[in-house]
Amino acid sequence: MKVIYVDANNLHEIRQSSPNAAMALGYFDGVHLGHQSVIQTAKEKAQAQNLSLAVLSFFPHPKSVLFSDIEISYLEPLEQKVEKLEKLEVDIFYIVEFTKSLAKVEANDFLDDYIIGLNAKEIICGFDYTYGAKASGTVKTLAVYAATQQVGLTVVEELKWNNQKISSTLIRKHIAERKLSELPNLLGGFYKTKYCQKNGILPNYSLPNVGSYKVLIEDRHSFIECVATVKCKKYIQIHHEISTLQNVLTIQWVDRFETVPS
Ligand SMILES: Cc1cc2nc3c(=O)[nH]c(=O)nc-3n(C[C@H](O)[C@H](O)[C@H](O)COP(=O)(O)O)c2cc1C
Ligand SMILES: Nc1ncnc2c1ncn2[C@@H]1O[C@H](COP(=O)(O)OP(=O)(O)OP(=O)(O)O)[C@@H](O)[C@H]1O
Numbered sequence: 001m002k003v004i005y006v007d008a009n010n011l012h013e014i015r016q017s018s019p020n021a022a023m024a025l026g027y028f029d030g031v032h033l034g035h036q037s038v039i040q041t042a043k044e045k046a047q048a049q050n051l052s053l054a055v056l057s058f059f060p061h062p063k064s065v066l067f068s069d070i071e072i073s074y075l076e077p078l079e080q081k082v083e084k085l086e087k088l089e090v091d092i093f094y095i096v097e098f099t100k101s102l103a104k105v106e107a108n109d110f111l112d113d114y115i116i117g118l119n120a121k122e123i124i125c126g127f128d129y130t131y132g133a134k135a136s137g138t139v140k141t142l143a144v145y146a147a148t149q150q151v152g153l154t155v156v157e158e159l160k161w162n163n164q165k166i167s168s169t170l171i172r173k174h175i176a177e178r179k180l181s182e183l184p185n186l187l188g189g190f191y192k193t194k195y196c197q198k199n200g201i202l203p204n205y206s207l208p209n210v211g212s213y214k215v216l217i218e219d220r221h222s223f224i225e226c227v228a229t230v231k232c233k234k235y236i237q238i239h240h241e242i243s244t245l246q247n248v249l250t251i252q253w254v255d256r257f258e259t260v261p262s
Contacts, residue, residue, distance in 0.1 A: 001086045006114070007097040015117050021054035021092065022046035023120035025129055027168075028057055030075035031084040032187050034126060034159040034166040039088050041156050042124040051121055052091040056114065057081075058098040065098050073172055077204035080194070094118060107132025111145050122152040128165075129155075161185045178208045178256045190216070190252035197247050200235055207233060212257040217242065218250040227257065 006014055024042035028035045039055060046053040064072045078095070085093050096102070096114060105113075110132050115123060123146060131137040139155045146153035159166050166186045174182050175191060183191045193205040201207060210230050216223040217240070226240035228251065242249065 001082070001090050001093055003082055003093045003095065005095050005097065006118075008099075008102070011113065011117065015119070018117075018119040019052040019092070020119050020121045021052045022049065022122040022124060023054040023056050023115065023118070025056050025115070025123065025125040025131070027061060028055065028081060029061070029168040030171055030187060031081060031088075032166055032168065032171060033161075033185075036088065036188065037159050038124055038126050038156045039085070039090065041154055042122070043089065045122040045124060045152065045154060046091075049122065053089065054092040054094060054118070054120070055085055055090050056094040056096065056118070056120075059095050060098055062098050062103065065100060066103055073176075073206045074204040075168060075171060075175075075191075075206055076193075077202065080192075104133050107137030107141060108145060110137070111142075111149075116149060116151065120151060122154065124154045124156065126156045127158050172206055175206045175208050175253075178211060178213075180208060180213065180253045181255045183253070190254055193251050193253070195236070195238070195249045195251050197242065197245075197249070202248075207236065208253065208256070214254040214257060216252040216254060217245070218252065219245055223252070228253075 004014060022042045022045040024039050026035065026038065042055075043053050045051065059078060061072045061074070063070050082093060123142065125139065125142070127139060129139060129142070143153055164170060171183060171186050171191070174180070174186070180191060193207070194202045196202055207230050210232065212227055212229045214225070215228045216225055217238070224240060226238060229237045229239065231237060
């Protein structure tokens with residue numbers, strides 16, 4: 001998978017070499033089951049029409065740029081999103097730099113410059129995708145635009161669990177509320193974070209609130225079941241001998257313990 005960082009300065013150059021693509025649109029924090037359904041739909045379009053499979057996202061999160069008082073609690077850093085998109089067999093991951101000036105770009109100009117500009121022949125997004133200044137672009141305006149530009153558009157219907165939309169927001173809420181055992185229904189697997197033996201949890205993950213948790217540590221091809229205690233927002237203690245393991249470990253968060261183990 002090619003990872004291409006796009007900004008207002010290099011857009012013109014990147015456009016010259018962009019292949020025709022089926023392009024999935026959205027931020028995709030956590031690449032949950034709703035996101036996977038959008039990307040899978042894009043993959044089917046790409047295969048049927050012999051197009052490259054592209055995902056177009058942003059960095060940083062639009063909300064963190066637009067509302068400076070909001071601190072986004074990312075589910076995962078960009079590197080982990082890259083790993084997941086790679087596994088989904090995405091060919092090109094465009095990461096558009098989200099700035100205050102991009103936020104002012106009108107909806108149709110964004111489509112002209114970034115979507116058509118990067119050679120999307122099929123656009124795929126979810127039912128609630130928004131874009132453009134004041135988030136005025138919606139799937140309705142996108143449908144009008146796609147028809148006039150003779151580009152295909154597929155809008156993926158809402159994927160729900162227990163009558164609620166599967167969303168990054170809901171996953172963040174469950175993590176904060178320690179409801180880890182709910183997460184495989186939303187993510188397709190346990191929530192994972194990376195942990196460095198020297199520095200602790202790597203940046204841009206969300207940790208559950210203070211308390212003790214059943215976790216699985218990935219050790220090459222096996223899993224070590226043990227307990228981790230979240231001491232504060234960024235610090236955890238692992239109740240297991242890990243000094244012989246690799247420096248950077250993947251931790252799967254399975255469930256909470258009601259009582260703190262001694
Ligand atoms: C050109 C552009 C301008 C945007 N301007 C705004 C804005 O003014 N206000 C806002 O809340 N979101 C704005 N957004 C963010 C989008 O509403 C949306 O969050 C983003 O495209 C990611 O889509 P998703 O949240 O559906 O994944 C803008 C997005 C783009 C591409
Ligand atoms: N449950 C879902 N079913 C179908 N499409 C979805 C679902 N959740 C998100 N999408 C689509 O996936 C793309 C990325 O969405 P986005 O990053 O806004 O996810 P989100 O989970 O809605 O995030 P947030 O909770 O932060 O609003 C968009 O095209 C969006 O419409």
